[in-house]
Every structure is written in C-alpha cells, then in structure tokens.
Amino acid sequence: MSNIPVAVQMYTLREESEQDFAGTLKKVAELGFDGVEFAGFGGLTAKEVKALLDEFGLQAAASHIPLDELENNLAGVIDDQKIIGSKYIVCPYLMPDRRSEEDYKKLISFLDQAGATCRSEGITLCYHNHDFELERLSDDRMALESIFEDTNSENLKAELDVYWLTKAGEKPVEWINRYQNRTPLIHLKDMTMDADQFFAELGTGGVDIEAVLSIGEKADVQWWIVEQDSSRKTPFESIEISRDYLEKIGIM
Numbered sequence: 001m002s003n004i005p006v007a008v009q010m011y012t013l014r015e016e017s018e019q020d021f022a023g024t025l026k027k028v029a030e031l032g033f034d035g036v037e038f039a040g041f042g043g044l045t046a047k048e049v050k051a052l053l054d055e056f057g058l059q060a061a062a063s064h065i066p067l068d069e070l071e072n073n074l075a076g077v078i079d080d081q082k083i084i085g086s087k088y089i090v091c092p093y094l095m096p097d098r099r100s101e102e103d104y105k106k107l108i109s110f111l112d113q114a115g116a117t118c119r120s121e122g123i124t125l126c127y128h129n130h131d132f133e134l135e136r137l138s139d140d141r142m143a144l145e146s147i148f149e150d151t152n153s154e155n156l157k158a159e160l161d162v163y164w165l166t167k168a169g170e171k172p173v174e175w176i177n178r179y180q181n182r183t184p185l186i187h188l189k190d191m192t193m194d195a196d197q198f199f200a201e202l203g204t205g206g207v208d209i210e211a212v213l214s215i216g217e218k219a220d221v222q223w224w225i226v227e228q229d230s231s232r233k234t235p236f237e238s239i240e241i242s243r244d245y246l247e248k249i250g251i252m
Contacts, residue, residue: 002213002216002217002224002250002251002252003217004216004217004221004222004223004224004251005034005035005059005061005222005223005224006033006034006035006223006224006225006226006243006246006251006252007033007034007035007036007037007059007061007062007223007224007225007226008028008033008035008036008037008225008226008227008239009036009037009039009064009187009225009226009227010024010036010037010038010039010040011039011064011227011229012226012227012228012229012231012235012238012239013028013235013236013239014039015235016235016236017040017042018042021041021042021043021044021052022052025052025053025056025058026056027236028056028058028239029056029057029058031236031239031240031243032243032247032252033058033226033239033243033252034058034059034061035058035059035060035061035223036053036058036059036060036061037060037061037062037063037064037090037185037223037225037227038060038062038063038064038084038086039063039064039092041080046079046080046083046084047083049083049084050083050084050085053084053085059085060081060084060085060086061086061088061185061223061225062086062087062088062089062090062126062159062185062223062225063077063080063081063084063086063088063089063090064090064092064128065077065089065090065091065092066092066093067091067093067094067095067098067107070089070091070110070114071110074114074117074118077089078117078118078121078123081123082121082122082123086123087122087123087124088123088124088125088126088157088159088184088185088222088223089118089123089124089125089126090125090126090127090128090159090185091111091125091126091127091128092128093128093130094107094132094133099132099143101137101138104137104143104146104147107147108146108147108150108151111125111127111147111151111155111156112150112151112152112155112156113155115151115152115154115155115156116152116155118155119154119155124157124184125155125156125157126156126157126158126159126184126185127147127148127156127157127158127159128159128161128185128187129144129158129159129160129161129164129165130161130164131164131165131167131168133147134164134165134168134169134170148179148182153182157182157183157184157185158175158179158182158183158184158185159183159184159185159186159187159225160172160175160176160179160183160185160186160187161187161189161227162186162187162188162189162207162209162212163187163189163190163191163199163207166191166206166207167191167197171208172207172208172211172212173208173211173212173215176212176215176219176221177215177219180218180219180220181219181220183219183220183221184220184221184222184223185221185222185223185225186212186216186221186223186224186225187225187227188202188209188212188213188224188225188226188227188242189202189207189226189227189228189229190202190203190204190205190206190207190209190242191205191206191207192204192205192206193205193206198230198232199228199229199230199231200228201228201231201233201238201241201242201245202226202241202242202245202246203241203242203245203248203249204241204245209245210249213249213251224246224251226239226242226243226246228242
C-alpha cells in the first residue's frame with residue numbers, strides 16, 4: 001500500500017453534488033477515498049463543509065479557486081481553507097481571454113505574490129495545468145515552464161495533470177522529475193488512444209499511470225487526486241473503476 005492518500009476532485013461529481021452535496025461526499029467516503037479536492041462548496045459555508053468532512057471521515061486535500069476569486073478575495077479564501085483543514089489552494093484554469101504573453105507575465109507576478117501571502121498563513125498555492133500552457137512563448141519556453149521558472153519555488157507549487165500533459169505530447173514523469181519536490185498534488189487521469197483522446201478511467205487508456213505512481217514518494221507527492229472531467233459512464237461508475245485499478249496495484 002502506498003503512504004500517499006488518494007482524493008477525488010469534486011468537479012468530477014459536479015452534477016451529483018448540485019443535487020445532494022452531503023450525500024455525494026458520503027458516497028465518496030464509502031468508496032474508500034481518503035479525501036476530496038473541492039471545486040466549490042455547494043452553497044454551504046466552510047464550517048458546514050468541515051462538519052460534513054468530519055462526519056464522513058474525509059480530509060480536504062485541496063481547493064480549486066477561480067483566478068478572479070484569488071485576485072479579489074484571497075484573505076477570505078485562506079480563511080475558508082483553514083476552517084476546512086485544507087493546506088493547498090489551486091489556481092485551476094485560465095479563461096481564453098487571459099492567455100496572451102502579456103497575460104502570462106501578469107499572472108506570474110500575481111501568483112508569486114499571492115503564493116507568498118498563502119505561505120505566510122501556512123497554505124500552499126499551486127497551479128493546475130491544461131494543455132494550452134504547453135504552447136511556446138516568444139522566448140521559446142512553454143508557458144507552463146515560465147510560470148514555474150519565473151516564480152519562487154517556495155511561493156508556487158504545481159498540480160500537474162497527467163492527462164493534459166500526455167494530450168500535449170509530453171511525458172508526465174519527466175515533468176514530475178523536472179519539478180521534483182514542487183509537485184505536492186498530482187491529477188490522475190487516463191486518456192483513450194483513439195482520435196478522440198477522451199478522458200478515461202484509470203488503467204483503461206494510454207497514459208503511463210503506473211510510471212507516475214512509482215515516483216510519487218521520491219517526488220514528495222502529498223496527494224493523488226482522481227479526476228475525470230467528462231465520462232461516458234456515470235461519474236460514480238468512473239471513479240469506482242479508477243478506485244478498483246488503484247486497489248489492484250496497491251495504491252489504495
């Protein structure tokens with residue numbers, strides 16, 4: 001068994017959460033996951049969310065917080081994380097109108113400053129990638145490289161997403177090794193190897209998941225986080241298949 005806990009990104013279960021937030025958390029716990037990564041609190045307060053986590057024996061692995069909320073309410077976000085017991089805040093996505101080279105420069109400056117603020121409060125700020133950050137800038141660096149190379153490694157960590165790295169033609173293991181000890185959170189996703197390159201349950205696609213898992217402790221990964229952005233099955237069926245795979249190989 002691995003010593004690294006496994007969480008579910010609640011975005012996977014967004015429709016279920018909208019219908020029954022508490023019941024969805026309970027089912028995640030019943031499936032044997034150690035924690036959840038939040039993508040909103042379902043209209044509940046941080047204290048109400050914490051009570052549910054305690055009731056179901058779950059941990060708050062991290063929280064995805066939209067960039068505009070980080071920019072406009074960082075202190076409030078930090079306070080909520082302290083209440084729910086989350087040590088990680090993740091900037092999850094850049095809107096299409098914020099991906100110019102000048103936008104990246106502004107983003108890097110903000111993430112560095114915000115990360116320093118988070119760190120002073122005992123919270124770690126991370127950046128989650130998709131595939132568009134693998135495009136090259138005028139200096140021939142990928143945007144994702146510039147984000148990590150031009151920020152203080154103590155102020156900003158990585159939440160590398162193995163699906164999006166693979167989809168962009170990159171090898172996740174190489175990225176984890178490159179930023180070793182800077183990757184506390186890893187999004188585990190698989191990918192179909194047909195023309196669709198669709199999101200797949202762990203162990204059913206072409207991403208080398210086991211190679212990623214094999215270096216987790218060496219890279220000081222703190223949480224494996226299962227996410228499936230979209231599924232051709234029900235979301236609960238998908239995460240059960242992924243859970244079964246992780247159990248089979250001794251991670252859960």
